[in-house]
Amino acid sequence: MFDFGKWTSCFNDWLLGTGMADWLAVLIECVIVGVIVLLAYTVLALFYILYERKLCAWFQCRLGPMRVGPWGLLQVFADMFKILIKELICLKGTDRFLFKLAPYLVITSSVIMLACLPWGNGLQIIDWNIGIFFVLAVSSVGVLGILLAGWASNNKYTLIGAMRSGAQMISYEVSLGLAIMTIIVLSGTMNINELVWAQEDAWFLFKGHIPAIIAFLIYIVAATAETNRGPFDLPEAEHELTAGYHTEYSGIHFGFFYLAEYLNLFIVSGIASLMFLGGWMPLHIPGWDGFNMVMDYIPSVVWFLGKAFFISFVIIWFKWTFPRVRIDQLLSFEWKYLMPFALANLLLMTVFVALGWHF
Amino acid sequence: MSQLKEKIEKIYPAATFEDGECLQVNVAEPDWHDFAKKLKDDFGFDVLTAVVGMDWKEKLGVMYYLTSTSHDWEMLSVKVEASGDRDSSYIHTVSDLWKVADFQEREVYDMFGIKFVNHPDMRRFFLRNDWVGHPLRKDYDANPELNPIRMDDEENEDQTVSYKLVNGELKPEYGRVFEKDDYVVNIGPQHPSTHGVMRFRTSLDGEYVKKVDVVSGYIHRGIEKLSEGMTYPQTLHFTDRMDYMSAHMNRHCLCMCIEKALGIEVPRRAEVIRCMMDELMRISSHLLSFGCTAMDLGATTAFFYGFREREMILDIFEKTCGARMSMNYNVIGGVIADLHPDFEKDVKELIAIMPKRLKEYHNVFSNNLIAKNRLVGVGMLSKEDAINYAITGPSGRGSGWSNDTRKKHPYGIYSELDFDEVLLDGCDSYSRYMVRMKEIEESCKILAQLVDNIPEGDIRAQVPKLIKLPVGHWYQQVEASRGAFGVYIESDGSKNPYRVHFQSPCFNLVGVMDLTCTGYMIADLITIGAALDFVIPDIDR
Numbered sequence: 001m002f003d004f005g006k007w008t009s010c011f012n013d014w015l016l017g018t019g020m021a022d023w024l025a026v027l028i029e030c031v032i033v034g035v036i037v038l039l040a041y042t043v044l045a046l047f048y049i050l051y052e053r054k055l056c057a058w059f060q061c062r063l064g065p066m067r068v069g070p071w072g073l074l075q076v077f078a079d080m081f082k083i084l085i086k087e088l089i090c091l092k093g094t095d096r097f098l099f100k101l102a103p104y105l106v107i108t109s110s111v112i113m114l115a116c117l118p119w120g121n122g123l124q125i126i127d128w129n130i131g132i133f134f135v136l137a138v139s140s141v142g143v144l145g146i147l148l149a150g151w152a153s154n155n156k157y158t159l160i161g162a163m164r165s166g167a168q169m170i171s172y173e174v175s176l177g178l179a180i181m182t183i184i185v186l187s188g189t190m191n192i193n194e195l196v197w198a199q200e201d202a203w204f205l206f207k208g209h210i211p212a213i214i215a216f217l218i219y220i221v222a223a224t225a226e227t228n229r230g231p232f233d234l235p236e237a238e239h240e241l242t243a244g245y246h247t248e249y250s251g252i253h254f255g256f257f258y259l260a261e262y263l264n265l266f267i268v269s270g271i272a273s274l275m276f277l278g279g280w281m282p283l284h285i286p287g288w289d290g291f292n293m294v295m296d297y298i299p300s301v302v303w304f305l306g307k308a309f310f311i312s313f314v315i316i317w318f319k320w321t322f323p324r325v326r327i328d329q330l331l332s333f334e335w336k337y338l339m340p341f342a343l344a345n346l347l348l349m350t351v352f353v354a355l356g357w358h359f
Numbered sequence: 360m361s362q363l364k365e366k367i368e369k370i371y372p373a374a375t376f377e378d379g380e381c382l383q384v385n386v387a388e389p390d391w392h393d394f395a396k397k398l399k400d401d402f403g404f405d406v407l408t409a410v411v412g413m414d415w416k417e418k419l420g421v422m423y424y425l426t427s428t429s430h431d432w433e434m435l436s437v438k439v440e441a442s443g444d445r446d447s448s449y450i451h452t453v454s455d456l457w458k459v460a461d462f463q464e465r466e467v468y469d470m471f472g473i474k475f476v477n478h479p480d481m482r483r484f485f486l487r488n489d490w491v492g493h494p495l496r497k498d499y500d501a502n503p504e505l506n507p508i509r510m511d512d513e514e515n516e517d518q519t520v521s522y523k524l525v526n527g528e529l530k531p532e533y534g535r536v537f538e539k540d541d542y543v544v545n546i547g548p549q550h551p552s553t554h555g556v557m558r559f560r561t562s563l564d565g566e567y568v569k570k571v572d573v574v575s576g577y578i579h580r581g582i583e584k585l586s587e588g589m590t591y592p593q594t595l596h597f598t599d600r601m602d603y604m605s606a607h608m609n610r611h612c613l614c615m616c617i618e619k620a621l622g623i624e625v626p627r628r629a630e631v632i633r634c635m636m637d638e639l640m641r642i643s644s645h646l647l648s649f650g651c652t653a654m655d656l657g658a659t660t661a662f663f664y665g666f667r668e669r670e671m672i673l674d675i676f677e678k679t680c681g682a683r684m685s686m687n688y689n690v691i692g693g694v695i696a697d698l699h700p701d702f703e704k705d706v707k708e709l710i711a712i713m714p715k716r717l718k719e720y721h722n723v724f725s726n727n728l729i730a731k732n733r734l735v736g737v738g739m740l741s742k743e744d745a746i747n748y749a750i751t752g753p754s755g756r757g758s759g760w761s762n763d764t765r766k767k768h769p770y771g772i773y774s775e776l777d778f779d780e781v782l783l784d785g786c787d788s789y790s791r792y793m794v795r796m797k798e799i800e801e802s803c804k805i806l807a808q809l810v811d812n813i814p815e816g817d818i819r820a821q822v823p824k825l826i827k828l829p830v831g832h833w834y835q836q837v838e839a840s841r842g843a844f845g846v847y848i849e850s851d852g853s854k855n856p857y858r859v860h861f862q863s864p865c866f867n868l869v870g871v872m873d874l875t876c877t878g879y880m881i882a883d884l885i886t887i888g889a890a891l892d893f894v895i896p897d898i899d900r
Contacts, residue, residue, distance in 0.1 A: 329733075
């Protein structure tokens with residue numbers, strides 16, 4: 001398995017070898033990493049927009065964008081430039097400071113989460129002992145941005161959208177956290193790098209079998225709700241609230257919400273692949289050494305992205321199949337069924353781990 | 360008819376009668392309300408089918424058309440001349456007996472200026488509150504300086520007015536639409552789910568709807584007024600532009616009404632073609648309704664499925680009529696052009712695939728748990744309310760009320776055809792939705808019976824070059840996609856109609872929005888609207 005860590009430490013040695021101070025080398029590295037993360041963010045967002053548009057078109061017996069570039073591949077770039085040159089409109093009666101702050105809060109939280117993902121062997125940007133806990137904490141900042149956006153717009157539709165969003169994200173975070181906790185019980189670590197390496201022999205989904213599979217299903221449902229996607233897209237239920245919390249935004253301010261929404265889809269898929277499908281770890285089956293070696297030839301980045309895209313595909317599939325639930329149904333589903341189930345599952349996993357019934 | 364006449368004479372000796380297609384009773388205004396109550400309670404006239412405001416030059420008045428569900432759908436018309444002089448005409452309201460009269464009388468007030476005594480909410484319905492004059496009166500001054508294009512926004516009229524009769528004088532009493540501290544959200548006029556330019560002012564309690572105030576008239580085109588200045592063949596094209604999803608049926612209705620007045624016999628081939636076109640239109644309308652219901656619930660994919668099949672029907676229309684919307688196909692005496700050679704083949708293809716596709720719709724949407732949770736038990740409308748509000752069509756049949764005009768007053772060739780009236784008694788949005796889905800099957804059944812039996816012959820009868828109707832008035836109903844569509848024509852013998860009134864089903868549908876939505880959530884308002892399936896141009900004629 002190729003370790004990207006070799007490249008990064010090589011670069012670090014070279015920087016230090018030129019005789020510059022430690023702090024300067026770290027600063028340069030930070031800037032380079034930051035630029036790469038932001039670039040990856042944009043490229044991924046553009047890819048996701050096209051990915052969803054094409055998938056949704058195929059579900060709906062259509063072709064999707066076809067005019068700009070071959071198979072419409074350049075459509076998203078055209079859209080991006082359009083949104084960049086649009087005027088930022090700030091309406092009368094809005095709370096200007098909060099109105100402008102909100103999209104940055106949303107996008108910041110999603111960029112930080114992106115930096116925590118295990119991109120490949122040795123490609124870990126933020127890596128510390130509470131890694132997955134940190135991701136959960138940061139994801140809550142996004143809710144704040146959405147609430148602020150709804151409140152600052154001074155519009156009844158956005159306010160209802162923001163309130164729904166707040167209620168929904170806070171509720172489903174509980175199930176999301178419990179599903180992740182179930183896996184942490186199995187792995188015994190919150191460090192992202194260790195989580196991946198712990199799945200070298202087999203992915204957690206197979207290691208933890210029954211409770212892990214239940215946790216996986218709970219996670220997918222909660223993650224769909226957490227990213228405000230159908231059938232849980234109430235905060236921006238366009239048929240009720242026109243566009244929910246971002247109704248009054250224009251230009252790149254709207255674009256930030258839009259990008260964050262797509263990137264959050266990638267992030268929850270990335271975390272699902274980290275927690276259940278081994279992160280960047282190739283598919284290993286204990287005892288099948290030849291098979292495992294062949295799998296190792298596929299680069300780890302491809303493994304990670306492939307798994308994330310697959311889970312995103314499932315979530316997109318939900319959205320383009322199911323109708324939207326109602327807010328009371330949404331909340332009662334979470335508090336009456338999903339969360340008690342997740343709690344019981346956590347207990348089940350604890351019993352399994354205590355009795356050593358896992359692989 | 361004579362039996363009814365004798366009975367009415369017994370309870371109201373002062374009545375005078377005119378014979379026509381149905382019995383007409385002339386009633387003096389002061390006795391009208393008591394007489395109406397007796398008609399409803401003792402004679403079983405429980406449906407107020409149409410309220411037609413009239414201006415007979417010296418007097419204003421209203422023609423009421425009543426239907427009895429218990430007595431074989433017998434119809435009765437009542438002519439009431441308003442009391443008072445032209446500028447302060449009034450009639451006692453019947454909105455306390457038939458709820459459907461609530462909006463109908465507001466429309467009459469808007470267009471004729473007849474005030475309805477004791478009506479709870481006598482605001483204008485279509486026009487702006489600052490409009491000068493009442494357009495359908497014969498002495499209306501259309502001078503543009505009186506009603507210029509206004510550049511200011513219309514103030515929200517939160518004040519309701521109700522007129523009481525005190526010692527022969529009209530005395531206004533004022534009330535409010537919403538309380539001062541109500542949280543009022545505007546749904547519309549520009550909103551993705553009002554299916555057109557419709558506005559619901561909705562007061563909310565959290566996510567729950569407390570009251571819905573319907574504000575209509577954003578696309579009112581004054582079709583009834585325009586028709587008065589046109590010859591009969593010219594009035595036909597308006598019908599395609601009211602409920603554009605029932606274009607063929609509406610036009611069929613107006614043509615039949617004129618043919619009835621002229622005594623024209625329509626050739627058999629034309630009758631069969633008209634019937635087939637009506638049923639194709641019904642399928643297309645119900646497919647759109649399926650798609651929009653799914654779309655309003657967020658199931659966009661189902662929407663595209665519905666449109667995929669609707670496209671086939673539009674192609675059939677395009678080949679024969681030359682247009683996909685506003686087909687302008689029926690004319691007085693028959694149809695304008697013969698069928699396209701591909702017609703039979705295309706229709707057979709449609710009938711063949713529909714059962715499979717309906718199964719697909721049920722798989723992807725109707726049987727989906729989320730969709731059921733959203734639709735079942737939402738927007739309850741009891742059978743009594745459906746009758747009282749005159750909710751005909753699939754929405755009324757979803758409440759278990761058998762009201763299909765094709766069965767009750769068969770027209771065209773419907774009496775010869777074998778089809779069932781779909782009735783469900785869930786009284787909720789899901790029943791209304793399922794009635795539509797089942798009606799698609801019934802319409803396919805009708806098409807299958809006719810497609811191989813289109814007779815040869817003329818496609819239209821000989822009609823005079825200049826069509827003049829004899830003096831008199833006529834009322835004709837058909838079953839449009841959304842319920843009973845009626846046309847009232849009054850003629851003074853000239854080449855223009857003296858008065859044309861279109862009784863549209865959607866007008867009644869929007870009247871139950873407040874009743875059905877109150878107590879449900881704001882998300883349900885959208886699904887209730889989708890399942891009632893009103894089309895805005897049909898309301899704003």
